[in-house]
Every structure is written in C-alpha cells, then in structure tokens.
C-alpha cells in the first residue's frame with residue numbers, strides 16, 4: 001500500500017472494523033462492550049431522572065396533590081433502585097473502566113472477554129426484569145427494602161429484588177475481570193507503582209464488588225424466602241430479628257457507596273494531573289487510600305442503624321470506625337489540592353467537573369461525619385439532611401466524576417472533539433443546578449422535614465426551600481441533557497480528534513483515536529513513571545511513540 | 549492446572565460425601581436438639597462448603613499465592629460480617 005493512499009483512507013479502528021448488528025451484540029471487544037453499557041446506563045439514567053422529576057413536582061406544593069401516597073412510595077423506590085443499581089454502580093466501571101483499563105495497562109483486552117460480554121447480558125436481563133416490574137406496578141419498599149415491610153408488601157418486590165440480584169452478578173463479573181486483568185495483563189514495565197490511579201481505584205472497587213455483592217444477593221434471597229416460606233429469619237414472632245436484615249443489607253450497601261465513589265476518584269486523579277500538568281502529589285498515598293477505603297468501608301455499616309435499636313456499645317464502635325473511614329477520603333482530597341499547588345492549571349471542561357467533584361464531595365463527606373456522630377444522627381436521621389448528604393456524594397461526586405471522565409476520554413472513545421464552550425457551560429449549569437437542588441435539602445432536614453413524605457401540608461413553611469429545590473432540579477436536568485446533545489452532535493459534526501488532544505500522560509493516549517480493535521499496533525513497553533508531565537512538557541524532548 | 553489434575557475418582561468420592569452430609573442434615577432436622585439445632589445444621593453445611601472449595605474449586609494443592617490470598621480474604625470478610633454483627637447481638641439490651 002502506498003503511503004499516500006494510507007493517509008487518505010480512514011484507519012481501521014474498533015468502530016469501523018465491522019458494522020453488523022451481530023458484530024456488536026456478540027462482540028468480545030472491551031471497547032464495544034463499554035459502548036453497549038454506555039447506551040444501556042444512559043437509558044436507565046433517563047428513567048431514574050424521570051422519577052426524580054415526578055418526585056420534585058409533587059414536593060413543589062405542600063399538599064399531596066400530584067400523586068397519591070402509594071404512588072409516591074413507588075416513585076422514590078423505583079428512582080432509588082434504578083439510579084443505584086442500574087445507573088451509578090455500573091456507570092464508571094462498566095463504561096470508562098471497561099474501555100480504558102486494558103489500554104491503560106497496555107493490554108489487548110480484559111482477561112476474560114467473553115465473561116465481560118456475559119456481564120452485559122446479565123445487566124440487560126436484570127434491566128428487563130426491572131422494566132417489567134416498573135411497567136406492571138413497581139415496588140414500594142424504598143431502595144433499602146427493609147423488612148418487615150418488604151416481606152409483606154403486596155407490590156412487586158420479588159421481581160425488583162430478582163432484577164437487582166441478577167444485575168448484582170453482572171457487577172461481580174466486572175469486578176472479577178478487572179482484578180484478574182490488573183494482575184495478569186500488565187504490559188512489560190507497567191509495574192504496580194506505575195499504574196494510573198484510575199486503575200488503582202478500579203482495583204479497589206472490584207475488591208468491594210467481589211466481597212460485598214454476594215451478601216446483598218443472599219439478603220434478597222432471604223427476604224424472598226421469608227415472604228414465601230415464612231422461615232422466621234427476620235420475623236421476631238418466629239424467632240427472627242428484623243435488624244439482622246439491616247446488618248446484612250448495609251454490610252453490602254455501605255461498601256457499595258464506595259463502589260460508586262471510588263471510580264470517580266480515579267477519574268479525578270487522571271484529570272487533575274493532566275490539567276495541572278503535574279504528577280499527582282503523594283501517588284502512593286492516593287493509591288493505597290483506595291485500598292484502605294475498600295477495606296475500612298466494610299467496618300462502618302451500622303452507622304445506618306443508630307436509631308434502629310442496635311446495642312449502644314456497638315453503635316459507639318461503629319461511630320468511631322466511621323470517623324476512621326473518612327481519613328483515606330481526606331487523604332485524597334488533600335493530595336489533589338496539593339497537586340494543584342504551583343501546577344500550571346488549565347480550566348478545560350473536564351477540569352471544571354473535577355473542581356466540582358472536589359468541592360461537592362468534600363461537602364458530602366463532611367456531612368457524613370455529622371451523621372456518624374451519634375447525637376446529631378438522632379436529630380437528622382430519616383430527614384432530608386440524609387438525602388442531601390448522599391446526593392452530594394453520589395450525584396455531586398460520582399456523577400460529576402462520570403461526566404468529567406466522559407468529556408476527558410470522549411475524543412478517545414469517539415474519535416471526535418466535543419465543543420469546548422458548550423462543555424464548559426454545561427459544567428457550570430450542572431454545578432449551579434446541583435447546589436440549588438440539594439443545598440436547601442440540608443436546611444430542610446435540619447429543620448425537621450422527614451424524607452419519603454409526599455405531603456407536608458402540616459408544615460407549609462417548608463415550601464420555599466422545596467420550590468428552590470425543584471427549580472434547581474430543572475436546571476440540573478438541562479445541565480445533563482446538554483452533554484447528551486453535543487456528544488451526539490460531535491459524532492457527526494465534531495472535528496476529528498488527534499490521538500492525544502490534551503497532551504496527557506498514560507498509555508491510552510499513545511494509540512489512535514479511536515483505537516484499533518486490539519488497542520495497540522505493536523505491544524507497548526513502559527519505561528517511564530506514571531504522570532511524567534515534567535518530561536512530556538519539557539522542551540525539545542520528543543515523546544517516543546509507543547504501539548503505533 | 550499445571551500438573552495437578554484431580555482424578556475422577558476423587559470427584560466422585562467428594563460427591564458421595566456431599567450426598568451423605570445432605571442426608572445427615574435431613575436426618576438431624578427430624579430430631580429436636582433444642583438450641584443445638586442450628587449449630588448442628590451449620591456445622592454440617594460448613595463441612596460441605598469446605599469440601600466443595602477444597603476439591604471442586606481446586607483450592608487444595610494450589611501453589612498460587614494469589615488464590616490463597618483470595619480464600620483468606622473471603623474468610624476474613626465473612627469474619628467481619630459475623631464479628632461486627634455480634635458486637636451488636638452480644639451487647640444489645642434485650643427486653
């Protein structure tokens with residue numbers, strides 16, 4: 001082939017290698033599976049968002065006028081279940097992690113490509129069950145499906161539980177794949193101390209997925225068995241204990257909050273290093289704080305049960321341990337901040353999301369400490385304060401990280417550049433909309449507005465803050481729709497992306513955008529440290545092309 | 549599985565053993581052992597789980613350090629689940 005011709009024809013990449021439907025639905029290419037996940041979780045994000053919209057509309061007025069109490073219970077239940085299990089848990093790992101981890105470590109694919117595809121199919125089966133459940137009436141247990149209510153409700157809890165059960169196995173398989181891949185598939189020279197922090201974060205996440213998810217699966221089965229066979233595991237009349245359910249549920253679900261936030265922390269480390277043009281300050285502290293979070297995250301679950309009637313002594317222990325788990329998170333925040341110090345900071349869109357993440361995650365984390373204090377928790381538990389706390393972390397933190405990552409790696413994924421001005425605007429709108437939605441909820445909760453109420457006509461003074469929150473949610477919604485629109489727009493009209501548009505460190509930037517099916521044209525060998533921005537930016541030193 | 553194939557005979561022996569233990573569980577469930585009911589059932593179940601892990605999941609005879617680490621950490625986290633839950637059950641004010 002002549003050189004001239006090679007320049008004219010488009011390079012073969014994972015997207016244009018084959019166009020058939022089968023080539024997508026039966027693919028074992030981690031990049032294509034990542035896109036399958038991207039489409040599916042976006043779908044569920046819209047469903048979850050639609051429920052959120054209805055919840056906020058109901059709360060616009062004190063009277064329970066838009067929907068009935070029963071409907072409202074179903075709205076927040078399905079909102080929570082969809083957002084947690086079908087959007088946020090798979091979001092960064094199954095999309096960005098799937099796409100990037102093999103490339104970041106210089107591998108051709110994940111260790112088990114077919115298991116990767118299986119995990120997507122399990123997710124889809126779980127998702128289909130969830131959709132069926134929603135279309136035929138839905139469940140009303142709350143996403144936490146506490147017994148005794150979940151054992152007696154005559155709404156569709158069993159089907160929702162089954163959906164989560166199946167999706168849980170998809171999550172386990174993703175975690176398994178990542179662990180084995182990181183151990184076994186690193187390119188020569190890609191030592192553990194050279195791994196991108198994104199990979200460390202996903203490694204820690206995978207440990208939680210492997211160790212925690214089976215427990216929630218068993219818990220769902222036990223509730224189902226309790227419903228049908230009246231085994232007496234949770235029912236005190238039959239010698240059971242309802243708090244046992246909460247122990248089992250939170251043994252998974254507290255660590256699960258770290259399944260949601262750790263990958264976002266990984267994204268932020270990559271983005272901050274790139275746009276501050278510096279190696280992350282305290283690389284090994286940031287790396288090991290991920291592992292510490294994964295382990296300590298398993299020691300604090302009963303802070304969700306302080307008012308449920310657990311032993312006071314036990315509560316004291318769990319309160320103390322909850323303070324301890326905040327330490328590794330704080331280590332990260334301090335290290336990111338220290339990275340900015342004397343960095344050469346660029347305010348590109350991904351960096352704006354990263355800044356948003358740091359601020360909002362800090363607020364969410366610090367209010368977590370309020371809640372971990374026994375005395376304060378008694379006052380604010382089951383109020384909007386808790387709702388605000390976890391949305392600051394899960395939406396302000398994790399979703400910000402997800403969006404920041406989507407922008408950062410969009411040129412690699414799609415081969416197209418997004419419009420920078422619009423992206424900055426969207427980041428700003430999301431930040432403003434988010435705070436307007438959720439900050440009033442801290443105040444509402446502190447003043448005593450309970451969560452999960454559809455009618456607050458006996459406390460009309462809460463309306464002002466609720467209106468503010470609903471208004472904020474509208475702005476936030478626009479902020480989420482915008483990236484959807486310009487990402488799709490860029491697929492057709494965007495400028496072609498160079499291989500490394502941000503001049504970033506990391507193996508994924510040393511291959512084509514979009515990458516070829518097996519990621520690199522020749523096997524990469526790593527001879528440099530992670531985040532070698534001083535070398536990349538040093539004048540006159542040409543980066544050695546790898547794998548091209 | 550470098551050079552460590554388990555023979556078909558072993559698999560069948562373990563399978564028979566599992567069946568016997570299942571029978572034992574059913575038998576034990578028919579006699580009332582009072583507070584020991586759960587203890588007996590759980591002991592038998594643990595023995596069966598151990599057999600499955602050791603032979604069917606090839607933990608026995610593995611030389612892979614990572615595999616051992618996985619087993620130990622799984623047991624450790626099970627210990628955390630039970631241990632920290634017990635910190636509640638053993639000190640709760642039961643009335």
Ligand code: HEM
Nearest residue numbers: 257260261303304322326365368369371372381382390393
């Ligand atoms: C800095 C560490 C953290 C501490 C000390 C902490 C503490 C707490 C406490 C004590 C509660 C229970 C409040 C109550 O029900 O009365 C709670 C609720 C919650 N937290 Fe956190 N948290 C932390 C980080 C996180 C993270 C990282 C996430 C998510 C990514 C998260 C998500 C949640 C959720 C979802 C709930 C509410 C669960 C529910 O009842 O539906 N938290 N947190």
Ligand SMILES: [Cu+2]
Nearest residue numbers: 254301303304
């Ligand atoms: Cu928690």
